[in-house]
Amino acid sequence: MATAPANNAHGAETRRDFIFIASGAAAAVGTAATIWPFIDQMNPAADTLAMSTTEVDLSAIELGQQIKVMWQGKPVFVRHRTPSEVDAARRDDYANLKDPQHDADRLLQEDGQPGRAEWLILEASCTHLGCVPTFVTGSSFGGWFCPCHGSDYDTSGRIRRGPAPKNLVPAPYVFTGDTSIRIG
Numbered sequence: 001m002a003t004a005p006a007n008n009a010h011g012a013e014t015r016r017d018f019i020f021i022a023s024g025a026a027a028a029v030g031t032a033a034t035i036w037p038f039i040d041q042m043n044p045a046a047d048t049l050a051m052s053t054t055e056v057d058l059s060a061i062e063l064g065q066q067i068k069v070m071w072q073g074k075p076v077f078v079r080h081r082t083p084s085e086v087d088a089a090r091r092d093d094y095a096n097l098k099d100p101q102h103d104a105d106r107l108l109q110e111d112g113q114p115g116r117a118e119w120l121i122l123e124a125s126c127t128h129l130g131c132v133p134t135f136v137t138g139s140s141f142g143g144w145f146c147p148c149h150g151s152d153y154d155t156s157g158r159i160r161r162g163p164a165p166k167n168l169v170p171a172p173y174v175f176t177g178d179t180s181i182r183i184g
């Protein structure tokens with residue numbers, strides 16, 4: 001019969017296809033089983049999650065002082081602003097700002113409520129190339145100065161002069177008591 005070999009050939013082809021697909025599926029399962037432990041290792045551990053927030057006791061920070069704390073490996077300024085620093089920040093809400101933003105909008109907490117104006121929580125990283133600026137009382141705009149390339153920030157941490165393109169970035173926080181906040 002002339003057609004039998006063709007049928008046999010077709011049958012052989014089908015079996016080969018099945019063997020190929022089955023071995024491919026087995027390989028995929030094997031790969032997934034091998035990858036899973038690596039993916040699982042990438043999930044944050046409980047201690048890492050705990051470090052994603054930073055608790056800060058505000059009671060020891062005098063008016064006109066600031067401290068620097070670490071949050072998620074980054075330095076953050078916690079500044080206790082004087083009334084004159086707050087007034088200066090509000091007065092300049094409509095100044096010619098490179099990165100326009102009202103002072104009140106830089107105090108927003110995670111829940112969308114305005115924070116207390118005397119507390120300003122900012123990432124301590126110059127938006128030019130990431131140096132840590134210094135608060136310089138009596139500086140041109142009364143706030144932080146970055147000596148690396150001469151960027152001047154005001155008492156709200158807004159960029160006012162120099163190569164930095166953006167304001168210092170407010171860190172997210174909530175009040176956890178009258179004299180304590182949680183960053184993150």
Ligand code: FES
Nearest residue numbers: 126128129146149
């Ligand atoms: S890093 Fe601050 S001015 Fe360049």
